[in-house]
Amino acid sequence: MKIKFALITLGVVLGTTICSAQTSITADQIMDNYQSATAIENLHSTLAYKNISKKGKVQERKLEQYILKNENGEDTYNFLLRFVAPNDVKNTATLTIQHDEKDDDQWLYLPVIRSAKKISASKKSDRFMGTEMSYEDLSNYLSEPIGDYDYELVGQEQVLDRMAYNIIATPKSKTKTQYSKRELWIDTKTYLLTKCEFYNSKGKLNKRYIAKNIKPIKGTDYSRAHFVSLQNLLTNNTTEVYYDDFSINKGVDKSMFSRSYIETL
Amino acid sequence: MNNFYKLTTGHPVKCICIFLLLTIIFSFGTTKLETKNSFDGELPEDDFINIDINRVKEVFEERSLIMIGIESDDLFTTEGLSSIISLTESVKEIPYVFKDEVKSLATVDNLSERDWGLQSNGFLDELPDSALEWKQLKNDINKNDIVNGTLISADGKFATIVAPLDNDFIGGEVYAAAKRIKENYQGKETIHISGAPILVEDVQLGISKDSKKFIGIAIFLVFIGFYICFRSVIGVLFPLIMVVASIIWTMGMMGYLGLNITVVSNVLPVIMIAVASSYGIHFMNTYFKLTKSYDSQKELVTATLDKIGLPILITGITSSLGSLSLLVFNIHSLKEFGFIGAIGFLFATIICLFLMPALCMIFGKLNASYSDNEILKKITLSYSVLVLNHRKKFIIGYLALIPVCIWFAKGIEVGDDYVKFFPKHHDGRIAAENFNHYLGGIRVMDLMVDSKADGGIKDSNFFNQLTTLQQSIEDDKHVGDAISYVDLVSHVNNTMGAKLKSAELNEESIAQYLMLHEMSATPGEVNNFYDETYSKAHMQVFIKSSNPEDHENIQLAIAAKADQLFSGGVSIHFGGDVMHRIALGKYIVSGKIMNILLALFIVLFSTSLIFRSLKKGLFTLTPIVISLIMVFGFMGITGIRLGISTSLLTAMIVGIGIDFSIHYLVSFYRHIGEGLESAVRKTSTGSGQAIAYDAMSNIIGFSVLSISGFLPVQHFGWLLAFSMLLIFVNTLAIFPIMFGLSTMQNDETNELNIEQLKYNLS
Incomplete structure (x- = not known):
């Protein structure tokens, strides 16, 4: 009887301690952790994306991505995307140099033209490379703009097989965004985004992001989702991305992010 | 037959009660009816055009397009372009629209060359605010074939928002939403809505609205025609009850069988009135003619049935079989119509033979007050005598007219020209004309080229x-x-x-x-x-x-x-709404020919069997064939197209023709023993008069449809009235001409033994 009482007491004490530890974390702290988990200096990976139409028609491409943090702003990056398959579009590339204070610089290189063309800067709401991902989504994944949003922790939920903090991100009045609200689910272990729902300016649920297959990246403290899907609930089109061969903060050649470099591809 | 007479004359109240009960049961059936205003699924699955259409659809979806047009003196203004942007957003909210595939100047990417590189933004992402920017925008549009002349006219006065629809769209919902957009945005700019799905709805709604309005008047006028003929209230009421009940029974049966109301079966009430009303007219005409010859109501009704019951039964059966000839069509709605029409004519026959005697037993009076329409009587008689006395001239006239009609019939255009269905000032027609004038047009043919x-x-x-x-x-x-x-x-x-x-x-x-x-x-x-x-x-x-x-x-x-x-x-496949219509046209032509041949064969077979003579069967057929040739010639001359609705009308001619021929012949054969002239005279003032009443009331009634602005309704009215006139004129002329030929005149077998006929029929 004494043993039983002791076990119950221990259970209550432990439970209270765990709960108080979990509830003591704030939304801002979670978002800080999230930002830290995603913040990188440079990254290289291969990826295959599928654009799936509402009627199930599929377009598939394979690319290499190179990302390097630049000095044009607090959280600005250079991106180089190079197509590797199919063969007839191999070495087609896009280069983006982000800026804080002015429009991004973008170049497109088509091997048949044999020269890179500067292309007009994309709007935040523009679709990235024909996928369901917008330029704004892409920026947010690389670095959550914490100063532009108010975050509210509404609880914890299981997302697929992982526990996640459920947070509502509401844009501040001066924030320029296509969304009226985002609902984020941040993994309690890796602090990576496992699910996100985007509400458009009319308050309608517009897109749903799901990240799966979160694995640690060899030789680093980082983890990354190796499969991501983004479904547009208004059009029923979906983009699925399969990542592989992540290399984070292992160094990317700065000279790759230049017009002259992509013209040599 | 005598047992049947005893049943109807001996138990009139029971007959009426059973009739009422059945009418209530069938009324419930009408509540199960659903309307299907679409031609989808009209073609057989194994049809090669349909297979091709489905092949294209499988790969590229159906993508029926709706088009919203915006017309203004100059759309290259801030207001004009803003309207295109907001209209585009509204179009995305139309049900079944693929939101991500809506095309307009506001959604299409502007890939243009600049000094510094490539412009790759939306045309209207930022509206121009300087003369230079306006010039640049116009220049970009001019150089882009995907936009220029496709999404905006070269003169900048007309732009369109094109939206593809999901395969299973419901036309009515899309149409209602597009209409709301038109009403909301109509103002400084004129908004037009078009595209095949809108056009189909516009036509069907317009026809349906016009039909309801004019068919109501037509029915009223038909029965006014009855009154002019009989000058008796029961002479109008009894056939009216019979026809209305026939329609309720038939539509109720459709409901129980799960058949939909289609564009085709929509005309069922009209055809039922045109064909079935004649049963009632013949019954009442005989009843009134015999009313002074009998001392009791039972004897009068029995005599009426004895005289007219059999011809009504024969015409009912042959009309029914004639309607079944529509089964040869490869178009579902026409097949269904053939089947339900056959049931409808049988119902009309049954109701006529059971209800009319019962009603006459209870509500009829001996020596009932009625009077023949003397003018019509004189016309019918004079015309018959004229034909009899000038047979050769009439023969020459027919021999000259028939080849002319055949020649014109060859020029009949096939298929329905939807845009021309509309009255000139109808929004649908104006919209179509604007799209055709400013942009590429509204009808779309899909091609799939398979490498x-x-x-x-x-x-x-x-x-x-x-x-x-x-x-x-x-x-x-x-x-x-x-x-x-x-x-x-x-x-x-x-x-x-x-x-x-x-x-x-x-x-x-x-x-x-x-x-x-x-x-x-x-x-x-x-x-x-x-x-x-x-x-x-x-x-x-x-x-x-x-x-x-x-x-x-x-x-x-x-x-x-x-x-x-x-x-x-490399193979090429054709799809889209346009191909569907082409296939329907092909089936209308091949089906029409087969349908007429089969219907004529059925008439020949059944009348030969009933009269036990192939020659008499051929006689019955002659005025029908000549009327058909003339109606097709009339269509060729007037440019009335052979479409779905006019196909039905020509099928109906056989039904009406059988009716007129059999009534005329039964009466004629009865009197042929008295000599040709006497037989012609008696028939023309007996059955001939009933035929004249039937033709006249339908002509009066359905001529009113010809003032409708919608061509199909107008053509329906013209053809129905003209067909009635032709069949009447030909029936009264052809038989005296044929019997006037000496070889036939002396043929004693022409005399009809009515008991033998009953035996043959049994």
Whole structure:
């Protein structure tokens, strides 16, 4: 009887301690952790994306991505995307140099033209490379703009097989965004985004992001989702991305992010 | 037969109670009826055009297009472009619209060359605010074939928002939402709504509205015609009850059988009135003529049944069999109509033979007050005598007229020209005319060119051949525009500064240009041009003409050119609404010929059997055949097209013709023993008069439809009235002419033994 009482007491004490530890974390702290988990200096990976139409028609491409943090702003990056398959579009590339204070610089290189063309800067709401991902989504994944949003922790939920903090991100009045609200689910272990729902300016649920297959990246403290899907609930089109061969903060050649470099591809 | 007479005359109250009970049961059936205002599924699954349509649909979806037009003196103003933007957003909210595939100046990517590189934004992402920017925008549009003349007219006065619909769209919902948009935005700019789904709804709603209005008046006038004939209330009421009940029974049966009300079965009440009312007229005509000859109501009704019951039964059965001849059509709604029409005529016969005697037993009076219409009587008699006395002249007249009618009948145009259905000032017609005037047109033919190899559309030979094909299609005077991936590749080629000649484009350049498009387009937009494996190309051909014959000529020309251009197993498939209509047209023609032949055979077979004489069967057929030839000649002369609704009308001629012929012949054979002239005179004042009443009341009633603004309703009225007149005139002329020929005149077998006829029928 004494043993039983002791076990119950221990259970209550432990439970209270765990709960108080979990509830003591704030939304801002979670978002800080999230930002830290995603913040990188440079990254290289291969990826295959599928654009799936509402009627199930599929377009598939394979690319290499190179990302390097630049000095044009607090959280600005250079991106180089190079197509590797199919063969007839191999070495087609896009280069983006982000800026804080002015429009991004973008170049497109088509091997048949044999020269890179500067292309007009994309709007935040523009679709990235024909996928369901917008330029704004892409920026947010690389670095959550914490100063532009108010975050509210509404609880914890299981997302697929992982526990996640459920947070509502509401844009501040001066924030320029296509969304009226985002609902984020941040993994309690890796602090990576496992699910996100985007509400458009009319308050309608517009897109749903799901990240799966979160694995640690060899030789680093980082983890990354190796499969991501983004479904547009208004059009029923979906983009699925399969990542592989992540290399984070292992160094990317700065000279790759230049017009002259992509013209040599 | 005598037992049947005893049943109806001996138990009239029971008969009426059973009739009421059945009418209530069938009334419930009418509540189960559903309306299906679509031609989808009209064609048989194994039809080769349908198979081709489905092949295209399988790869590129059906993508029926609705088009919202915006017309203004100048759309190149801030207000004009803002209207295009907000209209585009509203169109995305229309049910069944593929939101990500809505095309307008506000959604299409503007890939244009600049001094500093490539502009790749939406045309209207930022509205111009300087003269230079306006100039730049206009210049970009002028250089872009995918936009210029397709989404906005060259003069900037008309723009469109084009929205593809999901396969299972419901026309009524789409139409209502588009109408709301039109009402909300109508103001400084004029808004037009069009495209095949809108056109179909507009036509059907217009016809349905006009039909309800005019058919109501027509029915009223038909019964006024009855009153003019009989000058008796029961002479109007009894046939009216009979016809209305026949319609309720038939529609109720449709409900119980799960058959829908279609564009075709919509006309069932009218056809029931035209055909079934004659049963009632013949019954009442005989009843009134005998009313002074009998001392008791029972004897009078029995005598009426004895005299007219059998011809009504024969006409009911043959009309029913004639209606079944519509089963030869390969169009579902016409087949269904043939089946339900057959049931309807049988119901009308049953109701006439059970209800009319019962009603006369209870509500009829001996020596009932009625009077013949003396004018009509005189006309009928004078006409019959005239024919009898001038047989040779009439024969020469017929021999001269028939070849002329056949010659004109050859010129009948087939299929329905939807745009011409509308009255000139109808919104639907104005919209269609504006789209045709400013842009490429509203009718769309889909082409799928299958290279039969993965990545085959990137092959430069294939690309060049398709370019040539597209150019030849665009040269057709009825084609407003043709759009395919050829335009995408050409535009990117011009913009990227490479400006390679078409022949210099290789697989890599085509692939990379296409990928550039994919980087800014939605998957749906991409799939509108080619399939996932790059083996099949999709071309949308916008046609300005709405004439099905022009559509067929375009299709034949494309097929011939493709045969000449492509080799190595490349195949071409046709789809879209336009092809559906072409197929319907083909079936209407082949089905019509088969239907008429079968209906005539059925009439010949059944009347030969009933009269136990092939010669008499052929006699019955003659006025029907001549009337048919004349009606087709009339259609050829007046330009009335052979479409779905007019097909039904010509089928109806057989039904009415049988009716008139049998009543005339039964009466004629009864009196032939008294000599030809006496038989003609007695028949023309007996059955002939009832035929005249029937024809006159229907002519009076249905002529009113000819003042409708909608061509199908108008043609329906003209044809119905004209057919009635022709069958009447021919029945009264052909038989005296034929019997007047000496060989027939002396044929004693012509005399009819009514008991033998009853035996034959049994």
